[in-house]
Amino acid sequence: MSTQQPPSSLTERRKAATQLDIAHAAAELFAVRGPDATTAEEIARRAGVALRTFYRYFRSKQDAVSPLLAAGADRWRALLAAAEPGTGLLRALEAAVEQSLAAPDEEAAGALLRTRGLLRAAEDDPALRAVWYRVNQESEERLVPVVARLADGRLEALQVRLIAAAATDAIRIALETWAGTDADVTGDGSPSTLALRCLRQLLGGMEGRVAADE
Template sequence: MSTEPPPTSLTERRKAATQLDIAHAAAELFATRGPEATTAEDIARRAGVALRTFYRYFRSKQDAVGPLLTVGAGHWRALLADKPPGTALGPALRDAVEQALAAPDPQAREALLRTRGLLRAAADDPALRAVWYRVNQESEELLVPVVARLADGRRDLLDVRLVAAAATDAIRIALEVWSGTEAATEGPGSPADLAVCCLRRLLSGTVTAEDEDDASPRH
């Protein structure tokens, strides 16, 4: 998981849809077979595209999951970007994270479980971990102007970057910790529950006392 406008032309939309189809296929195969036992040919076949089409979009099999992870990161940034300037950062971040990592329907639960499978597969695959970290780094960079807009001039660049880094890491760490457990997609120990806890701890030095209290987990 972006906040950029979606593709507008038919060609761009088809390209994005094909990339996402390939990403879904790669994620499913990595979670069930493992990256080592999965080839680019396997992914292309599962996605219903030619191998040359696969390599038109991706340099390696691990790169193929990038669009899927980017969509998830973009979703929570978009939720945060919808908040009006001047909104207290603690509550704004908490609310966006809770919404982005909620699992109110089967589709949302499936997306979280897919991410769990990918992170478990990445544990033994450095190239897949590199994609995960790259997507998080890109998400952090894209989050900086969103946080700056919310801060509305009340924070300097150092504070803004620290908040963007802490917020991104809160979600990353929460998902990584959750992926190593059998906790459900909702409730105690879920991604949303862990992410809000991470936010409270990571932002304790960069938000005001009032914001910190507001960002505390609700139990």
Template structure:
């Protein structure tokens, strides 16, 4: 008898110390992104980033291993919000529709904060073209997101769907969804297309998702009584 994995538990509220730590990490990440965009990674040092962020160099290295690693929170932030939105999908919702809706919503750039996040990503991806270490951070962020997405999809699948989060269908779906966003952002980053509308990340990601999942069997979603 197969057992259905339990839905991921809601994250516990962050403590004051954890919130301060996250805020410091984001300040450092933004400072690194600014400098990489202005000067390029080669002409930016960890000392430069720490100074721009207003922290000591030892604080920088308490949170990050390298100057390139410092931008990981910015690159991962959108994926974190996207997975959280997907995890909150109502039972019985078609998984294919839920994926499209969550991807479109996360890349829609409806508010200025979301639009700013996409512009940061564009600058970082342009800088990564000539910096293998920065590209490695981008690929690592995507790989980690794919692994976490598999768990979310497994929790949303129906009880009679493959129960293992590593099942072939779920692996393919998680890989396709992650690749769709990655390819869309990389394609958009080298253009001057806007953050919204034709040629924007949301439109490109949906096109990529539909192409990549064309031959993937989407597992059925759990019903309201099956969660």
């Protein structure tokens, strides 16, 4: 699967903006009431759209937050895709993970805290948890061609897939672990610190091959 491209036409941009408005409305209501006590009608009303518009874009109220959960994956994959082949795959992975999970401003910190809230809500909501797993699976699939390009033919297809899976799981596990704590968005126990630790441990067995081009 190729990397996701930003909306190009005005119609696509408007569609993406509407989806994001709905996602923010859902996340806000989930944070206050929880998914069980929130209805699709309430989400649509808060987002300022008709209920039929809501269901045009999303299958369920839980599915409505998928754009927010996917945003971080899209950002870090874009950072990795911007790296040039030959810069060192392991180094590129670490830099992209660290930068994407950093919180240099209020907007970035708010996005991480919103993700924490959704992951906490997902603990008691199987449907929301399924959305989270689906977002991660899709991210892993989109990451494969990015890793393959950076590997520049030096790794087998199986190794490329393993690296994409490991990198995706490193971020997923780090965010889930962080969500279960009260650690800040920066410093010890932060998402970026945990993700780098997970990445290095998961790729430890392939360190020689991954770092061979560095």
